[in-house]
Amino acid sequence: MKTLKHSRQRDAIMNCLMARHDHPTADAVYLSVREEFPNVSLGTVYRNLNLLADLGEIRRLNCGNGPERFDGDTHPHYHFICRECGQVTDLPMDVLDQMNAEAQECCGGQIDNHITYFYGVCRECLDKAKE
Amino acid sequence: MKTLKHSRQRDAIMNCLMARHDHPTADAVYLSVREEFPNVSLGTVYRNLNLLADLGEIRRLNCGNGPERFDGDTHPHYHFICRECGQVTDLPMDVLDQMNAEAQECCGGQIDNHITYFYGVCRECLDKAKE
DNA sequence: ATTATAATTAGTAATGGTTATCATTATTGA
DNA sequence: TCAATAATGATAACCATTACTAATTATAAT
Numbered sequence: 001m002k003t004l005k006h007s008r009q010r011d012a013i014m015n016c017l018m019a020r021h022d023h024p025t026a027d028a029v030y031l032s033v034r035e036e037f038p039n040v041s042l043g044t045v046y047r048n049l050n051l052l053a054d055l056g057e058i059r060r061l062n063c064g065n066g067p068e069r070f071d072g073d074t075h076p077h078y079h080f081i082c083r084e085c086g087q088v089t090d091l092p093m094d095v096l097d098q099m100n101a102e103a104q105e106c107c108g109g110q111i112d113n114h115i116t117y118f119y120g121v122c123r124e125c126l127d128k129a130k131e
Numbered sequence: 132m133k134t135l136k137h138s139r140q141r142d143a144i145m146n147c148l149m150a151r152h153d154h155p156t157a158d159a160v161y162l163s164v165r166e167e168f169p170n171v172s173l174g175t176v177y178r179n180l181n182l183l184a185d186l187g188e189i190r191r192l193n194c195g196n197g198p199e200r201f202d203g204d205t206h207p208h209y210h211f212i213c214r215e216c217g218q219v220t221d222l223p224m225d226v227l228d229q230m231n232a233e234a235q236e237c238c239g240g241q242i243d244n245h246i247t248y249f250y251g252v253c254r255e256c257l258d259k260a261k262e
Numbered sequence: 263a264t265t266a267t268a269a270t271t272a273g274t275a276a277t278g279g280t281t282a283t284c285a286t287t288a289t290t291g292a
Numbered sequence: 293t294c295a296a297t298a299a300t301g302a303t304a305a306c307c308a309t310t311a312c313t314a315a316t317t318a319t320a321a322t
Binding site: 002003004005006007009010039040041042043044047048 | 297298299300301302303
């Protein structure tokens with residue numbers, strides 16, 4: 001079996017995700033980490049993002065369009081995507097766990113969790129449209 | 132402006148999606164349509180799937196992993212994805228529209244809809260695991 | 263029916279995000 | 293300090309999707 005070894009690059013990637021709350025793409029993380037490690041490679045970023053996600057230390061987001069995003073906050077929560085500017089924000093509302101039971105009633109299988117994305121137009125884009 | 136012209140290939144693609152309920156990928160649609168049009172090209176399938184989705188006649192699904200899937204049923208409904216076999220099935224439960232209002236309360240913007248995917252293990256895979 | 267037009271197609275090349283490969287470097291435990 | 297091996301940087305490969313183009317097809321006007 002494979003033992004995990006410490007890596008400064010992985011730390012930097014993790015730190016980046018803990019510090020940012022804009023749910024960056026792999027490429028955005030790459031640009032961030034490059035400020036500290038100018039020679040870091042995109043492959044290293046992808047490899048570690050996948051590793052961390054598989055370990056459950058970060059979360060993958062598939063918001064619909066565009067590349068995969070990552071979230072350093074593993075606490076279950078919902079997201080809102082603005083269809084104008086594309087920004088992804090956290091929604092400070094409770095996750096409706098009872099939906100899993102309800103869904104399980106009608107599917108026959110076993111349901112463990114659900115992912116919900118809300119779509120619309122964010123405050124800033126609404127204001128911009130008014131002008 | 133561009134007027135839509137009739138196309139037999141597009142009809143076949145639409146018919147394929149109305150007939151199947153397994154939420155096929157573009158490639159799966161391509162294989163289906165090729166039985167009637169052996170020379171149809173994958174590009175044609177993609178082009179028409181996107182056109183139909185933009186017109187609102189079909190729906191795109193991004194279930195998390197793997198390529199995009201398509202759904203001929205545009206009526207709002209939830210989906211269940213089995214993490215073992217990957218199959219995507221419809222859930223015959225009501226869509227909780229009130230969640231949009233609730234989410235809107237805490238985000239400041241305007242929320243029009245939400246997409247929810249349920250994850251777990253389907254009946255068949257549960258039974259298979261017992262053996 | 264013939265023709266002009268513009269949309270659609272098949273075939274293929276290109277793109278973009280992601281993963282795999284591999285020689286070299288860094289970490290860790292003895 | 294040294295051996296074992298995980299991780300890296302650089303690069304090539306991969307795969308889903310999109311773009312391009314000459315040829316074809318559908319439509320509307322003649």
